[in-house]
Amino acid sequence: MKTILITGAAGNVGGHLRRELAGRYNLQLSDIVPIEDLVPGEKSVRGDVAKMADMLRVTKGASAIVHLGGFSAEGPWESILQANIVGCYNVFEAARRNGVKRVLFASSNHAAGFYKRDEKIDHRVYPKPDSRYGVSKVFGEQIGSLYADKYGLEVFCMRIGNVNATPPDKRRLSIWISPRDLARLVSVGIENPNISFEIVYGVSDNRRSWYDNSNARRLGYLPQDDAEIYAAEVLAKEKPGDPRTEMFQGGTFVLAEYGGDPSRKTAIRKSPKSGTVRKSAKAAVKGAPKLKKSTKQKKKK
Numbered sequence: 001m002k003t004i005l006i007t008g009a010a011g012n013v014g015g016h017l018r019r020e021l022a023g024r025y026n027l028q029l030s031d032i033v034p035i036e037d038l039v040p041g042e043k044s045v046r047g048d049v050a051k052m053a054d055m056l057r058v059t060k061g062a063s064a065i066v067h068l069g070g071f072s073a074e075g076p077w078e079s080i081l082q083a084n085i086v087g088c089y090n091v092f093e094a095a096r097r098n099g100v101k102r103v104l105f106a107s108s109n110h111a112a113g114f115y116k117r118d119e120k121i122d123h124r125v126y127p128k129p130d131s132r133y134g135v136s137k138v139f140g141e142q143i144g145s146l147y148a149d150k151y152g153l154e155v156f157c158m159r160i161g162n163v164n165a166t167p168p169d170k171r172r173l174s175i176w177i178s179p180r181d182l183a184r185l186v187s188v189g190i191e192n193p194n195i196s197f198e199i200v201y202g203v204s205d206n207r208r209s210w211y212d213n214s215n216a217r218r219l220g221y222l223p224q225d226d227a228e229i230y231a232a233e234v235l236a237k238e239k240p241g242d243p244r245t246e247m248f249q250g251g252t253f254v255l256a257e258y259g260g261d262p263s264r265k266t267a268i269r270k271s272p273k274s275g276t277v278r279k280s281a282k283a284a285v286k287g288a289p290k291l292k293k294s295t296k297q298k299k300k301k
């Protein structure tokens with residue numbers, strides 16, 4: 001049985017993958033935080049992706065790496081730099097040095113969040129990141145491209161939409177991926193023998209999709225779920241959003257700090273009319289000042 005290393009395994013996506021991939025692979029789980037709820041077939045190896053020595057240690061013996069670990073929303077540059085830029089370099093370089101053949105990289109829809117919602121994009125479009133977070137995902141894809149071309153690493157970049165049991169809002173009816181479809185996509189990334197460097201979208205077979213995901217299908221991905229079955233329920237609860245977030249695929253990430261100064265944590269502008277801070281923009285930024293409990297939103301991906 002293959003040994004698959006999952007970085008960031010203590011997080012949301014890691015939890016889904018552990019459950020979905022159980023019994024099919026030996027899972028080597030790594031995170032900066034300890035993972036204690038191990039089940040048979042799992043081992044835990046603690047490590048910080050920003051530290052090369054840690055990555056050289058945790059990547060040893062893996063057949064493939066599913067690289068999830070890092071900062072998973074918009075945030076301060078220093079955090080993105082360490083966890084996502086330095087961290088990504090370390091994972092690819094440690095894979096190369098330890099002879100790990102394949103890396104599956106958790107990229108994001110935010111690598112291309114500045115495409116408009118009325119555009120259908122495929123894996124060949126040039127990136128249009130909507131945030132520092134999105135830029136870090138483009139970096140990950142591009143270092144993957146370099147390591148594939150230069151060192152022969154096999155690299156599978158998944159521009160994940162949103163992994164959730166059900167799609168939480170209108171935007172995510174277009175980008176949702178069910179946990180079991182994500183596991184199907186990850187299996188393609190691990191098992192397809194003909195991968196050199198690929199970019200695919202990590203989405204279910206959504207009727208409202210903004211993506212032409214034919215590259216994933218060509219490689220063998222057959223999603224079984226469609227967000228549409230939740231559409232009526234989701235749309236009944238949906239409140240009208242800011243027209244600028246409604247225009248772009250990246251949603252609230254696009255509006256965060258729009259026209260503001262990214263060096264200031266409080267760069268999110270106040271609404272010219274009411275003087276209140278737009279919560280939709282703020283919700284996309286980890287590390288931004290906290291909203292009052294009643295208006296606080298969950299981070300959106």
Ligand SMILES: NC(=O)c1ccc[n+]([C@@H]2O[C@H](COP(=O)([O-])OP(=O)(O)OC[C@H]3O[C@@H](n4cnc5c(N)ncnc54)[C@H](O)[C@@H]3O)[C@@H](O)[C@H]2O)c1
Binds near residue numbers: 014033050068
């Ligand atoms: N959840 C989604 O819908 C979604 C969508 C698009 C992309 N992604 C990407 O998938 C990956 C996983 O997302 P998630 O929702 O599980 O995020 P998450 O924040 O729940 O989990 C990320 C994990 O990475 C770990 N981590 C953070 N810094 C680290 C470091 N320096 N070294 C090692 N581990 C570190 C955290 O402890 C956490 O367990 C991320 O790379 C994210 O950008 C997720």
